[in-house]
Amino acid sequence: MPYVEISAVCTHPDFTGKGYARALIYNQIRQLRASGKLPYLHVRGDNTRAYQIYQDMGFVTRKAMIMYVLNNAHIIDNQYFKANLNMSKWNNVLIYFH
Numbered sequence: 001m002p003y004v005e006i007s008a009v010c011t012h013p014d015f016t017g018k019g020y021a022r023a024l025i026y027n028q029i030r031q032l033r034a035s036g037k038l039p040y041l042h043v044r045g046d047n048t049r050a051y052q053i054y055q056d057m058g059f060v061t062r063k064a065m066i067m068y069v070l071n072n073a074h075i076i077d078n079q080y081f082k083a084n085l086n087m088s089k090w091n092n093v094l095i096y097f098h
Contacts, residue, residue, distance in 0.1 A: 004032050006041045009050075022053060029057075042067075 006028050011021045032039045043051050045064070 002037050003040050004037045006032075006039050009041070016049075021050075022057065025054075025057060 006025060009021050009025060029039050040062070041054065041059070042065075043054060045051075
């Protein structure tokens with residue numbers, strides 16, 4: 001079964017807790033499952049609110065992982081380049097719909 005990532009689900013702070021993200025994700029899950037695909041996503045380890053929502057929706061943890069994010073990087077000739085490169089380390093969790 002092919003896996004498809006649900007990515008960049010964000011809610012403006014003024015609109016959290018109203019179910020908008022949950023409705024959007026459920027819609028994506030229905031469409032993906034109807035086409036024979038299995039949705040998955042990543043969530044920051046410290047984003048406990050989103051992580052709990054995803055678990056409540058039926059996502060299960062596949063693997064904890066670490067991601068490195070380049071801050072203030074500029075792309076030049078298809079390469080990341082920046083003097084005094086600043087990198088962040090995020091604890092992430094890979095979860096898939098069960």
